[in-house]
Amino acid sequence: xxxxxxxxxxxxxxxxxxxxxxxxxxxxxxxxxxxxxxxxxxxxxxxxxxxxxxxxxxxxxxxxxxxxxxxxxxxxxxxxxxxxxxxxxxxxxxxxxxxxxxxxxxxxxxxxxxxxxxxxxxxxxxxxxxxxxxxxxxxxxxxxxxxxxxxxxxxxxxxxxxxxxxxxxxxxxxxxxxxxxxxxxxxxxxxxxxxxxxxxxxxxxxxxxxxxxxxxxxxxxxxxxxxxxxxxxxxxxxxxxxxxxxxxxxxxxxxxxxxxxxxxx
Amino acid sequence: xxxxxxxxxxxxxxxxxxxxxxxxxxxxxxxxxxxxxxxxxxxxxxxxxxxxxxxxxxxxxxxxxxxxxxxxxxxxxxxxxxxxxxxxxxxxxxxxxxxxxxxxxxxxxxxxxxxxxxxxxxxxxxxxxxxxxxxxxxxxxxxxxxxxxxxxxxxxxxxxxxxxxxxxxxxxxxxxxxxxxxxxxxxxxxxxxxxxxxxxxxxxxxxxxxxxxxxxxxxxxxxxxxxxxxxxxxxxxxxxxxxxxxxxxxxxxxxxxxxxxxxxxxxxxxxxxxxxxxxxxxxxxxxxxxxxxxxxxxxxxxxxxx
Numbered sequence: 001x002x003x004x005x006x007x008x009x010x011x012x013x014x015x016x017x018x019x020x021x022x023x024x025x026x027x028x029x030x031x032x033x034x035x036x037x038x039x040x041x042x043x044x045x046x047x048x049x050x051x052x053x054x055x056x057x058x059x060x061x062x063x064x065x066x067x068x069x070x071x072x073x074x075x076x077x078x079x080x081x082x083x084x085x086x087x088x089x090x091x092x093x094x095x096x097x098x099x100x101x102x103x104x105x106x107x108x109x110x111x112x113x114x115x116x117x118x119x120x121x122x123x124x125x126x127x128x129x130x131x132x133x134x135x136x137x138x139x140x141x142x143x144x145x146x147x148x149x150x151x152x153x154x155x156x157x158x159x160x161x162x163x164x165x166x167x168x169x170x171x172x173x174x175x176x177x178x179x180x181x182x183x184x185x186x187x188x189x190x191x192x193x194x195x196x197x198x199x200x201x202x203x204x205x206x207x208x209x210x211x212x213x214x215x216x217x218x219x220x221x222x223x224x225x226x227x228x229x230x231x232x233x234x235x236x237x238x239x240x241x242x243x244x245x246x247x248x249x250x251x252x253x254x255x256x257x258x259x260x261x262x263x264x265x
Numbered sequence: 266x267x268x269x270x271x272x273x274x275x276x277x278x279x280x281x282x283x284x285x286x287x288x289x290x291x292x293x294x295x296x297x298x299x300x301x302x303x304x305x306x307x308x309x310x311x312x313x314x315x316x317x318x319x320x321x322x323x324x325x326x327x328x329x330x331x332x333x334x335x336x337x338x339x340x341x342x343x344x345x346x347x348x349x350x351x352x353x354x355x356x357x358x359x360x361x362x363x364x365x366x367x368x369x370x371x372x373x374x375x376x377x378x379x380x381x382x383x384x385x386x387x388x389x390x391x392x393x394x395x396x397x398x399x400x401x402x403x404x405x406x407x408x409x410x411x412x413x414x415x416x417x418x419x420x421x422x423x424x425x426x427x428x429x430x431x432x433x434x435x436x437x438x439x440x441x442x443x444x445x446x447x448x449x450x451x452x453x454x455x456x457x458x459x460x461x462x463x464x465x466x467x468x469x470x471x472x473x474x475x476x477x478x479x480x481x482x483x484x485x486x487x488x489x490x491x492x493x494x495x496x497x498x499x500x501x502x503x504x505x506x507x508x509x510x511x512x513x514x515x516x517x518x519x520x521x522x523x524x525x526x527x528x529x530x531x532x533x534x535x536x537x538x539x540x541x542x543x544x545x546x547x548x549x550x551x552x553x554x555x556x557x558x559x560x561x562x563x564x565x566x567x568x569x570x571x
Contacts, residue, residue, distance in 0.1 A: 231385070
């Protein structure tokens with residue numbers, strides 16, 4: 001019982017850590033030994049953690065399918081490896097179906113958290129930061145608890161629940177795919193808001209130019225990784241040249257005005 | 266969600282009421298912001314990504330420089346814009362934005378500079394950290410862990426977290442002072458600078474539409490014997506990233522018409538679920554209802570395509 005509670009607590013922390021906090025502790029290299037210590041088998045934790053970490057950075061050939069969500073992958077694989085004595089490859093393989101639910105939780109959380117934005121908008125416009133604070137707390141509690149639930153399910157039900165989870169995930173596939181697609185599109189609202197603020201009517205050309213250059217650079221194999229920084233350099237060049245031209249025109253017209261004045265005298 | 270009188274209109278915000286530069290923020294506040302910057306992604310969401318986390322990290326600084334209550338409200342509201350950058354180097358953007366806030370620069374300038382700095386830095390951070398430092402550290406320490414040495418994970422954590430925190434610390438102070446020095450250049454010709462910053466901002470949003478939006482594709486494939494018809498390929502011959510561009514423009518038009526962001530989100534949520542029912546967007550799943558097309562190219566035919 002004590003073991004399960006501790007496991008739920010560390011899973012909660014890892015779930016938060018995968019996006020915030022240190023962003024290091026959730027990595028298998030650090031997390032697996034911690035889980036191992038809780039389950040009473042530190043050595044398995046070290047071995048599984050080191051192996052999984054090498055898989056993640058791509059310097060170890062991956063045997064089977066790799067878990068989609070790292071936190072669920074490492075927690076469930078550790079449970080299976082310690083409790084049922086599976087070897088590392090089969091433990092990670094058995095964790096795959098659980099980690100699918102981990103990614104579902106992430107998708108759902110990122111969607112729910114999108115609604116926090118307008119809540120924050122409203123409270124912030126009144127000069128009140130309580131909306132932000134409450135959003136942060138709500139997000140942490142929800143994300144952490146949902147991950148902890150997956151860990152407890154894996155601990156209690158073990159591999160017997162795999163078939164049920166498999167069919168559940170197959171039935172939910174269309175819905176989660178749709179939700180994922182909606183999620184991917186939501187950033188366009190963010191872009192729309194930015195455009196609404198910055199885009200004067202004579203600036204459409206710059207928008208299209210940025211779009212086009214990003215396409216060109218992004219589809220050039222050797223450059224695609226650095227696409228945004230390259231595009232930014234080009235943009236800085238355009239913006240600076242516009243700035244200095246505008247300043248020069250201002251100075252010229254200021255000079256012209258004073259000359260007109262002196263001519264008049 | 267209708268805007269009422271007490272709510273500030275985002276479009277009207279151009280200047281702060283109190284335009285006298287605030288005194289330099291003391292180290293305690295900056296250090297607090299550095300620690301808070303660890304939580305940049307705490308409310309990560311699809312619509313504005315790190316926006317709420319960003320505001321959370323900036324709050325101590327904003328409260329220190331804006332003593333006027335309305336100014337603080339305005340500042341908080343515009344610091345909720347879409348933002349995505351790398352969490353370990355975000356303090357560079359934070360320092361820069363704080364120095365601009367402190368000098369009460371024009372709000373559109375701050376917004377434009379923020380997105381144009383943050384977005385390109387995102388890519389650098391990944392290359393620097395996840396693709397360079399972590400593989401090196403893991404290469405050194407994983408062997409130790411696999412042979413059962415507890416020092417492996419400890420060294421891994423100390424090095425990785427140490428580098429991360431040093432980066433956060435150094436970048437914060439560097440960019441904050443850099444921003445304060447650059448203020449003269451930015452304010453001498455404020456009108457021209459705001460316009461140039463907006464040009465860069467619009468340019469970057471255009472680039473983001475292609476760079477971040479590219480995931481929105483249709484997976485519709487019509488079976489056609491040995492050469493299946495892949496709809497996305499035809500769309501790409503018209504213009505790659507056509508769907509992201511159209512959706513961005515649609516959102517812009519709707520927002521201009523007075524739609525609230527939350528209404529736009531619901532619209533996209535409905536579009537997404539409907540797309541899931543009929544298999545219109547995305548690939549590799551079975552739509553809920555039987556449809557006369559596939560959502561991905563059948564494996565047997567993949568070889569024929571390339």
